[in-house]
Amino acid sequence: MIFELNHAQRRNLYQTPPERVYTITVSLDIPGGLPVRQVRNALAQLADVHEALRSRLIDPGGHPRHEVTAAARCEIAVCLIRRMDEIPDITVTDPVPVDPTEHAARATLYTRHGLVRHVMLTVSHLFADGMSQGVLHRDLSALLRGEPIVGADRRRQVSDYADDRLGDVTRRNTEYWQAVLADAPRACTFSGAVRGAEELLRVSRRTDRRIRGEVGEASRELGVSPFAVWAAALSALVGVYTGQHRQVFRSVSANRFDDADAAAVANLAQPVYILVDGEPGDTLRRRAERVLEASLAAHTHGVFDSVALLEWLNERERRRGAVFRPAFDLNFLVHDDGLLPPVGDDVQRCRVTPGRATADLAVQVQPGPTTHVRVTAGEPVWAGRGPGDIAADLFETLRAFGDDPDRVPDDLPISPLVTAARLITGHRSGVAIDPEAQLALLTSVAGVRAADWTTADGRDGLRVLARVAAEACPDELMRAYTERQPWVSGAVVPDGIVVYDAAKGTMR
Structure with missing residues (x-):
């Protein structure tokens, strides 16, 4: 079966060669170990359930399309280890590359004493995303335990999200976003910086055992979702740092509208660009209300052509002197299946592609009994405030939403960036x-x-x-x-x- 690429796949290929599209990884320990054949069979059964793992990209240089095949498109390698600490930590190592013109995924089976002790499955972001990472983790875990996948025959597949099915909705929603963002701020300045071909990113991963409960209390007090509390806190914090309170932020948790969407691997999350009409005198309560109102409208228009939108926004007559770039990214995960607990700090290098509208500040929130927060800062941000300090400031701001939501952000014990003046x-x-x-x-x-x-x-x-x-x-x-x-x-x-x-x- 061959399908046209949908709006989310076109976005992932936008200004990016197929082999450099980033990947998502599912990492599972098998404490007692299993024979290689049994693990291979489990991976084959997983591909039988999810067409995304039987996919490849065809004709990438001409008319790129999505092909679903009868057999799994997964390369499997076996790696012998002597000790369990030889298994790579996916939170700090570079992701395994996957060429989507050849395979949807790559699996590495780490064997010790003849048995598979760990499985690492890496899938191209053309066919799966961070939200479906948990789906793959749960389903593969069940198969490795010898259990069937619950609801396997009811899973939505590639055809359910193909462009020919969603085309009319995509066009209407793209027009909606054009109207919303036509006069929005083109960017948020943390500090001046000249970018090279590559950029150094600083990353900090922090944990907090109390913040989930405190955010929950603030959510109930303010009548907004936990997502809105996190987004409002980050919006308020950016306002304190920069003095810029009218912002656009990007959320990548859109277009999961029901349980079937949430259980589908082929449903790629679509970023939405949420315009917050903040003002310097906003209280924390008012900022949360603004974020909630904007987020509800945004997420109901989550199926749109982001490539067409960005090209429209960056046409010369609409640029108003600057390329479009959101103030910050917020990736709010609703589960923690398949993700190892993030720890510590590191630095990364990435290729700079300004037209992709990547924010200089990105925050990933992974709720759970212990909340994990990952802060990624580009040079315009970390030149003024390191990501570890930003995480601490964010926790401070979140607590203020519960303790005193009627204060204004500038009254928080957080200093602006030196460059703001x-x-x-x-x-x-x-x-x-x-x-x-x-x-x-x-x-x-x-x-x-x-x-x-x-x-x-x-x-x-x-x-x-x-x-x-x-x-x-x-x-x-x-x-x-x-x-x-x-x-x-x-x-x-x-x-x-x-x-x-x-x-x-x-x-x-």
């Missing part, structure tokens, strides 16, 4: 401008010998006017700045340019 707000893009970053953008284009800039009031907000020493004409410079701006945090494409040549005494 120098940011210039009010630009028509909604981007707070870092003066040093703005100058760095103006002088980063080849042929520019010197530059300065100022602001002027316009009907729709401040405008940046630049004076540049160069031989190029204003239109050429404007095109160059438009291409360069996504790589500079805290800067915008000038709204007007005057070009002068001191040697010739001319001005254009």
Whole structure:
């Protein structure tokens, strides 16, 4: 069977080669050990239930489509170990690559004394996601125990989420998002920074045994969901850090609308971009209400074409001087199946692709008896506040929602980023401008010998006017700045340019 890629798969391939699409991993211990043949049979049965594991990408360079085959598309390797501590820790090691044109997944069976003691199943994000990670963990665990998969014959499959079935809904919801985000802030500036081809990310994983109960109490007191409490706390915290309270954040827990959706591996989570119309004087209670209202509307429009939306938002006539990038990401997991407890700090390098609308601050919340929080910070964030300190500030903010929800965020015992004092707000893009970053953008284009800039009031907000020493004409410079701006945090494409040549005494 061959299907058109759906909206979520197109998003995962957007500006990313198929072999570099990231993966999700299910990691299971088998304490007593099982024969290799029995584990292979369990993986085959798992693929029989889930078409996602019998999938591959065809014609990626032309007309990419999704093919479902009769047999599992899973490469299986056997690795002999002497000690259990030789098994990689998936929370700190690089993910196993999967080429979706060849396989949906790769499985490694770690054997000791002739028996499989651990299984690691890695699946391309074209065919599964972090939400279905728990589904695969539960189902594979049952099969390894010799038990049947509950409801196996009722699982929704690839065809249920194919584009030809959801096309009309996708188009209507995409138009909804265009209307919502047309005048939203284009980005949130933590600090000015010039990005290279790769970016260093700092990651901190923290735990808290009390926060789940405290968030639950705040949720009941405020009449909002735990997700809304976390999102409002993060929104308030970003406002304290940067002074920017009107924000767009991205949530990746959308389009699970019923139990059948939640049990389907082929249902890829679709990010939604939630506009929070926050104000500096908001109380914590009011911020939670704003987040709840925006989130309810957003998640009911979760099936949309994010590739088409981002391309529309970044068309030149709509950019208002800056590429679209949300203020933060919030990945709120509803279960912890298949995920190892996160611990400690580390650094990662990632390829920079500004057009994918990746936030500089990302938080993953894994509720449970002990709540696990993973904070990932790009350079514009960690240059001013490390991810471990951000996690501590977030816990402090969450507790304030329960202790005193009628206080304003600026009254919290949390200091703004040092860079916040120098940011210039009010630009028509909604981007707070870092003066040093703005100058760095103006002088980063080849042929520019010197530059300065100022602001002027316009009907729709401040405008940046630049004076540049160069031989190029204003239109050429404007095109160059438009291409360069996504790589500079805290800067915008000038709204007007005057070009002068001191040697010739001319001005254009």
